[in-house]
Amino acid sequence: MRAHDPPVAGAATASAVGFFVASAGMAPAGAAAWWYGEPTAALTVLGLVTFAYAGAIRNLPGALATAVVCWMLLNSFVIHVRGELIWEGSADLVRLGVLGGAAVVGTACGWAATRSHERPEPPIPAARHAPEVERIPPQERVHRG
Numbered sequence: 001m002r003a004h005d006p007p008v009a010g011a012a013t014a015s016a017v018g019f020f021v022a023s024a025g026m027a028p029a030g031a032a033a034w035w036y037g038e039p040t041a042a043l044t045v046l047g048l049v050t051f052a053y054a055g056a057i058r059n060l061p062g063a064l065a066t067a068v069v070c071w072m073l074l075n076s077f078v079i080h081v082r083g084e085l086i087w088e089g090s091a092d093l094v095r096l097g098v099l100g101g102a103a104v105v106g107t108a109c110g111w112a113a114t115r116s117h118e119r120p121e122p123p124i125p126a127a128r129h130a131p132e133v134e135r136i137p138p139q140e141r142v143h144r145g
Helices: 011-036 039-057 060-079 090-116
Strands: none
Touching: 011 039, 011 060, 039 060, 039 090, 060 090
């Protein structure tokens, strides 16, 4: 891949698919929060999901939208069990920062990974003049008969 290759998807498509990725990531996040008894475990799982998805799509706006969706799902279904989306001040700011940071770092790692697989293009050889063609005058046809 070349460094000038576009991201895998546009921001709208990446954020729409990111919704499904975040929703799928809620299953292991909920299991981790239940297993450890801490919502920090769910935040860690959703951070890894956001990081991996951002690296795969290499689209920062789509990755940040996915991070916000992950935060909404975390806040409403893990922190507040009844599905209530409530702002808790600095705690939610830290959660948003963790997920947003995972999106930024994942996008950067995705671009770095595509650039590391680049191969330098071979140099174009210097132009040379075409060889002169020797013109042979047409010979008269001799009919032997």
